[in-house]
Amino acid sequence: MHGLSSLIVDGNRRAPEENDDLVVLDCPACTLDPPGEAGGLTLAISSGTVADLAWDAQAGAETYDVYRGTARDGTDLACFLTGLTGTSTQDDGLVPSPGEGLYHVVAAVNCAGDSTLGDGRAASEPCP
Secondary structure: OEEEEEEEEOOEEEEEEEEOOOOOOOOOOOOOOOOOOOOOOOEEEEEEEEEEEEEOOOOOOOEEEEEOOOOOOOOEEEEEEEEEEEOEEEOOOOOOOOOOOOOEEEEEEOOOEEOOOOOOOOOOOOOO
């Protein structure tokens, strides 16, 4: 069946186009604010070089992203794990080079965006 339909996206009507079996889903826009900064991050060695990471649940968070870097000031934070639905995970057992460390930061995420990574920090490689 061919026909003319209009599509409304984010409250804006799109020009009618000829469509073939068009199905329109009405998805409400996100009305939330981004969640607050995730906190309470703890790290404990669970076996060998593998560490357990845990953090406090953040109100309004749908998922969490974990960033990791080697710079103490967080200037090289890169996405390590994304889309976690719980408040704990394990790292991959990576051992830092002698004299270096690994630093982890957790971002709370919802439909409005990500929480901050801390005062003045920005990811060098954001999570998708």
